[in-house]
Amino acid sequence: MTETHRPTENSAGTSIKPPMTQAAAEAPMRPNRYLTSADLLLRYAMVLVLVVLTIIAESFYHGFFHFANLNIAIDQAVPVGIIAVGMTFVIIGGGFDLSVGSTYAGAGVIFASVSNHMPLWVAFICTVIGGLVAGGVNAVIITKLNVNTFIATLASSSVILGAAYVYAPSGSVSATASGFAALGTDEWGGIWIATYTLVAVLVVGGVALSRTPYGRSVYAIGGNKEAARLCGMRVKMIQGSTFLISGACAAVAGVITASQTGVGSATIGTDTALDVITVVIIGGTSLLGGEGAMWRTFVGILIWGTLTNIFGTLAISSSVQLLITGGVLVFAVSMDSLSRRLRH
Amino acid sequence: MRSLLRRQAWVASDRGRQHDVTGEGAALYGVGAEVGPAVRTEDLTKTYGSVRALKSVSMSVPAGSVHALVGENGAGKSTMLGILAGRTTPSGGRIEIYGSEPRYGDPRAARRAGVVAIYQELTIVPALSAEANVFLPNPVVRGGMLSSQRMRARYVELCEQVGVKAVSAGTPAGHLSVAEQQLLEILRALVSDTRIILFDEPTASLAVPERRSLLTLIRDLRERGVTIIFVSHNLDEVLEIADDVTVFRNGHLVISDRRPQFTKPSLVRAMIGNKDNRVLAEMIEDSSGPAAATRRPARPAPTSSSTAPPVLAVSGLTVPGAVEGVELEIHAGEILGIGGLVGSGRTTVLRSMSGLEPRARGRMWLDGREVSWPHTVRQALRYGIALVPEDRKAQGLVLSMSAMENIAMSDYRRVARAGFVTDRMVERATQELSRTFGLQEGRLRHQASKLSGGNQQKLLIARWQHRLPRVLLADEPTRGIDVGVKTEVLSTLESMVAKGLALVLVSSELEEVTAVAHRVLVLSEGAHVGTLIPSGDNRISVTDILHLAFRSGSDQQALSRSLQSGA
Numbered sequence: 001m002t003e004t005h006r007p008t009e010n011s012a013g014t015s016i017k018p019p020m021t022q023a024a025a026e027a028p029m030r031p032n033r034y035l036t037s038a039d040l041l042l043r044y045a046m047v048l049v050l051v052v053l054t055i056i057a058e059s060f061y062h063g064f065f066h067f068a069n070l071n072i073a074i075d076q077a078v079p080v081g082i083i084a085v086g087m088t089f090v091i092i093g094g095g096f097d098l099s100v101g102s103t104y105a106g107a108g109v110i111f112a113s114v115s116n117h118m119p120l121w122v123a124f125i126c127t128v129i130g131g132l133v134a135g136g137v138n139a140v141i142i143t144k145l146n147v148n149t150f151i152a153t154l155a156s157s158s159v160i161l162g163a164a165y166v167y168a169p170s171g172s173v174s175a176t177a178s179g180f181a182a183l184g185t186d187e188w189g190g191i192w193i194a195t196y197t198l199v200a201v202l203v204v205g206g207v208a209l210s211r212t213p214y215g216r217s218v219y220a221i222g223g224n225k226e227a228a229r230l231c232g233m234r235v236k237m238i239q240g241s242t243f244l245i246s247g248a249c250a251a252v253a254g255v256i257t258a259s260q261t262g263v264g265s266a267t268i269g270t271d272t273a274l275d276v277i278t279v280v281i282i283g284g285t286s287l288l289g290g291e292g293a294m295w296r297t298f299v300g301i302l303i304w305g306t307l308t309n310i311f312g313t314l315a316i317s318s319s320v321q322l323l324i325t326g327g328v329l330v331f332a333v334s335m336d337s338l339s340r341r342l343r344h
Numbered sequence: 345m346r347s348l349l350r351r352q353a354w355v356a357s358d359r360g361r362q363h364d365v366t367g368e369g370a371a372l373y374g375v376g377a378e379v380g381p382a383v384r385t386e387d388l389t390k391t392y393g394s395v396r397a398l399k400s401v402s403m404s405v406p407a408g409s410v411h412a413l414v415g416e417n418g419a420g421k422s423t424m425l426g427i428l429a430g431r432t433t434p435s436g437g438r439i440e441i442y443g444s445e446p447r448y449g450d451p452r453a454a455r456r457a458g459v460v461a462i463y464q465e466l467t468i469v470p471a472l473s474a475e476a477n478v479f480l481p482n483p484v485v486r487g488g489m490l491s492s493q494r495m496r497a498r499y500v501e502l503c504e505q506v507g508v509k510a511v512s513a514g515t516p517a518g519h520l521s522v523a524e525q526q527l528l529e530i531l532r533a534l535v536s537d538t539r540i541i542l543f544d545e546p547t548a549s550l551a552v553p554e555r556r557s558l559l560t561l562i563r564d565l566r567e568r569g570v571t572i573i574f575v576s577h578n579l580d581e582v583l584e585i586a587d588d589v590t591v592f593r594n595g596h597l598v599i600s601d602r603r604p605q606f607t608k609p610s611l612v613r614a615m616i617g618n619k620d621n622r623v624l625a626e627m628i629e630d631s632s633g634p635a636a637a638t639r640r641p642a643r644p645a646p647t648s649s650s651t652a653p654p655v656l657a658v659s660g661l662t663v664p665g666a667v668e669g670v671e672l673e674i675h676a677g678e679i680l681g682i683g684g685l686v687g688s689g690r691t692t693v694l695r696s697m698s699g700l701e702p703r704a705r706g707r708m709w710l711d712g713r714e715v716s717w718p719h720t721v722r723q724a725l726r727y728g729i730a731l732v733p734e735d736r737k738a739q740g741l742v743l744s745m746s747a748m749e750n751i752a753m754s755d756y757r758r759v760a761r762a763g764f765v766t767d768r769m770v771e772r773a774t775q776e777l778s779r780t781f782g783l784q785e786g787r788l789r790h791q792a793s794k795l796s797g798g799n800q801q802k803l804l805i806a807r808w809q810h811r812l813p814r815v816l817l818a819d820e821p822t823r824g825i826d827v828g829v830k831t832e833v834l835s836t837l838e839s840m841v842a843k844g845l846a847l848v849l850v851s852s853e854l855e856e857v858t859a860v861a862h863r864v865l866v867l868s869e870g871a872h873v874g875t876l877i878p879s880g881d882n883r884i885s886v887t888d889i890l891h892l893a894f895r896s897g898s899d900q901q902a903l904s905r906s907l908q909s910g911a
Contacts, residue, residue, distance in 0.1 A: 207764075211764045211765055211766055212760070212763060212764060212765060213756030213757065213759075213760050213763075213765055216749065216752075216753065216756060216765060217753070217756070219742070219744075219745060219749075220742045220745065220749075220753050223742035223743065223744040223745055224738075224739075224741065224742040224743065224744075226733075226738060226739045227739060227740055227741055227742050227753075228742070228753070229721055230698070230700075230721055230731055230733060230739060230740070231753050231754045231807070232721055232722050232725040232754070232755075233753075234722070286744075290742065290744040290745070291744045
C-alpha cells in the first residue's frame with residue numbers, strides 16, 4: 001500500500017529482480033514443488049465455493065446479482081462481518097473468543113440506554129469502551145491467570161451477559177433519541193452506512209494485520225509462541241490485545257444492530273460467537289492459529305451472506321439451513337487440513 | 345505365548361550359528377547366505393509429486409546383521425526406512441522380508457512380518473507406566489482381562505533377557521529419561537515376534553554413557569539373530585557397530601558394502617559426492633575428531649581482550665536443581681565453548697543468560713558495568729544477548745511463516761517504514777542476509793517448514809544477524825543437519841564473530857566445540873568444573889573436556905568408556 005505512493009520504492013523493487021531470477025536459476029531441480037496446482041486449488045478453494053454458491057443462487061432465483069439484493073445480503077452480514085474482523089485477529093493469534101456474542105448484545109443495551117440520556121456520540125464512545133473493557137477482562141484472565149482462551153471467554157461470556165441483564169432486567173432497552181437509527185438505516189449513494197462501516201473495519205483490520213509489525217507479530221505468536229518470545233516479542237501483551245480488538249469490534253457491531261432495530265436487546269447474541277467463528281474458518285483461516293488473512297475473512301463474510309440470502313429468499317427451513325452451513329464448514333476445515341498435509 | 349516360543353527357538357538356532365563365527369562382518373554373510381536375506385529390495389522407487397525420493401534402489405540385508413543407512417538429509421535413507429516400516433507406500437519396485445512380500449504401505453502388515461520401527465519421536469504414552477507401555481500393543485490377557493501379574497513377570501524376564509537393569513515397572517513413562525523410554529520401545533518390540541528392528545537416529549538424543557549401552561544392546565540383539573537397520577548421522581558410530589553400510593545420495597543407492605571397506609573420509613565422500621573439494625577436505629578433517637585439531641593453528645585470543653572489559657561477565661549463576669556457581673566471561677570476537685555431557689547444565693546456562701529461567705540467580709556485567717540479572721527475554725535482548733535455541737522447530741521457527749518472515753521477526757522495526765511493513769520490504773531487508781548466509785534468495789518466500797534442517801538453522805542465525813546482538817548463545821546449532829552444512833553453519837558463526845560478535849557455543853559434538861572455540865568452559869552435573877584455555881601450540885582436545893567433566897564425578901567407568909568413544 002505504501003509503495004504505490006512512492007516511486008522510489010518501486011524502482012528499488014524492480015532493481016531487485018535480476019538477482020531473484022538468478023537465484024531461481026540456481027535451483028532448477030524442483031521448480032514446482034512449492035506451488036503445485038493442487039496446493040493452489042486448496043489455497044483458493046473457498047473462493048471457488050463462493051463463486052459456485054453465487055451461481056447456484058442466481059440459477060435458483062434470477063435477481064441474486066441485482067444491486068438491491070446484494071445490498072441487502074451484505075447489510076445483513078454487517079454485524080457478523082465486523083465481529084469476524086476482530087475474531088480473525090484472535091484466531092490467527094492462536095486463541096478463540098466465545099464472548100463476542102455477549103459483548104455484541106451487551107453493547108446494544110449500553111448504546112440504547114446511554115443514548116436515551118446523552119448525545120449519540122457519547123453513547124457510541126461509551127459502548128466501544130464497554131467492548132474494550134470486556135476484551136480487557138478476557139485478556140487479563142488469559143494472559144495473567146494463564147487460562148485457556150476457550151474456557152476464559154466461555155466464562156466471561158456468561159458474566160457479560162449476566163451484567164447486561166442486571167442492567168436491563170427485561171432484556172431490552174428501547175431507544176428514544178432522534179437519529180438513533182442513522183448508523184443502521186441511513187444510506188449514502190444507495191448503500192447503507194453500515195456496509196461502509198464494515199468495509200472500513202475490514203480495510204483497517206486487513207492493513208493492521210498484514211502490513212504492520214503488530215500484525216506480523218500476531219501471526220508469529222499464533223504460529224509459535226515460544227519462537228515469538230525468543231524474538232523478544234511481547235507475547236502476552238499482543239495476544240491480550242487481540243481480545244481488545246475483538247471486544248471493540250463486537251461493540252461496534254452491537255451499535256449497528258441496535259441502530260438497525262431501534263432496540264438494545266440482550267437476547268441477540270446467542271449464536272453469534274459460533275456464526276463468527278464459522279465465517280472466519282469458512283474463509284480458510286486456520287483454526288490452529290498462525291495462518292490466515294483478512295481477505296479470507298472477507299470471503300467468509302460473502303459466503304455467509306450469500307448463504308443467508310439463499311436461505312431467506314427460498315424460505316429454506318432452519319433444519320436444512322443447519323445442514324448446509326455445517327456442510328460448508330466441514331468442507332472448509334477439511335480443505336485446511338488437506339492443504340496442511342500437502343505442505344508439511 | 346506361542347509366538348514367544350517360536351521366537352526363542354529361532355533365536356537359539358541363530359545363536360548357535362553365531363558361536364563359531366569369529367570375524368564379525370565377513371562371516372555374517374555366510375549366515376545370510378544360508379537363511380536368505382532378512383530384507384531384499386528390487387528397483388524400489390518413491391516419488392513425491394515431482395520429487396523422486398528413491399530411485400530404483402536394490403539392496404539386501406543379511407539376516408542377523410547390523411546395517412547402517414547413511415547419507416545427507418533428503419538422500420532417501422529415511423524414505424527407505426519408512427517403506428520398510430510400512431509407513432510409506434513405494435511408487436514402484438518390490439520388497440521381500442524373509443522371502444515373502446508384505447503388503448505395502450501398511451504398518452500392521454510390516455509388524456506381522458516381524459518389522460518394528462523405532463523413530464526419533466518415541467511413541468511412548470507418558471501417563472502410562474513403563475510396564476503398560478511395553479505391553480501396549482500386545483497386552484497379556486487372561487479371561488478377557490489384563491493380567492498385570494503376568495505382565496510384571498514378563499517385563500522382568502524381558503529385561504533380564506536383554507541384559508538391562510529393569511526400569512521400575514510402575515513408574516509413569518513420562519518421568520523416565522529419553523534413553524529409558526527408548527529402551528521401553530525396544531522391549532516392546534521384543535514382546536512381539538520381532539525379527540527386524542529399524543532405528544531412526546537411535547543415539548541422537550542420548551548422552552555418551554547411554555549411547556554406549558545402546559550400542560551394546562544393539563550388539564546383543566544381533567547375537568540373538570535380530571536384524572537391525574539403522575539411520576545415523578554419526579559416522580563414528582556407524583563405523584563402530586555396523587556390519588554393512590549403505591550410502592544414499594539424492595535418492596540413489598551410491599554404494600552398499602561391508603563395513604571394513606569404508607573409512608570415515610570415504611564414507612563422507614560417498615555421501616556428498618563431487619562437492620567443492622575445499623569444503624570436502626575441511627569437512628573430513630573437521631569431522632575426524634580431535635586429531636584434526638592440530639591441523640589448524642592455535643587461535644590467538646582476541647587482542648582486545650587484554651584491554652577492554654569483557655562484553656559479558658557472569659558470576660555465581662545458580663538455577664536451583666540445575667546449575668550452581670557458574671562463572672564465565674566473554675570478549676567481543678571470541679568464541680566460548682561450553683563442554684560437558686547432555687544433562688550437565690549446558691542448556692540451562694544458556695537459557696538463564698537469555699532470560700528464560702525465572703529462578704536463575706547470579707551477577708552479570710556488561711562491558712564491566714553490573715546489571716541486574718535478566719529474567720525476561722526482552723531484558724536479555726536489551727542487554728544484547730540473544731539465543732539460538734536447541735529445538736529448532738519447537739522454539740526457533742514459526743514453521744507456518746515464510747523464511748524471510750522468520751528472519752525479520754527478530755526486529756520488525758528495522759524493516760518497517762512509517763509503521764508499515766510489506767512483503768517486499770521484508771524481502772528487501774532479508775535479501776542481503778540470505779546471500780551472506782548461503783540461502784537461496786528464491787526460497788525466501790517459501791514456508792520455513794519446507795526448508796531443510798540446515799537451511800532452517802541458517803534462518804535462525806540470520807534472524808539474529810538481522811538484529812545484531814552483541815552476545816549470541818548458540819545451543820546445538822549443528823544438530824541433525826547434513827555434514828556439509830554443519831561446516832557452513834560453523835563458518836557462518838565464525839565470520840559473525842570475526843566482525844565482533846561474542847559467541848557462546850554448546851554442542852554435543854565436542855569435536856566441534858574444540859575446533860572452533862577459543863576457550864572451553866566445562867560443566868559436569870551442573871557444576872562449573874573448570875575452563876580450558878589453549879596454551880601455546882596445544883589445542884583443547886575432546887579428551888581434555890571429558891577428563892575435566894568426569895574428574896568430579898565418581899563414574900570412572902563412564903569416563904573410560906567415553907574416552908574410548910571420544911578418542
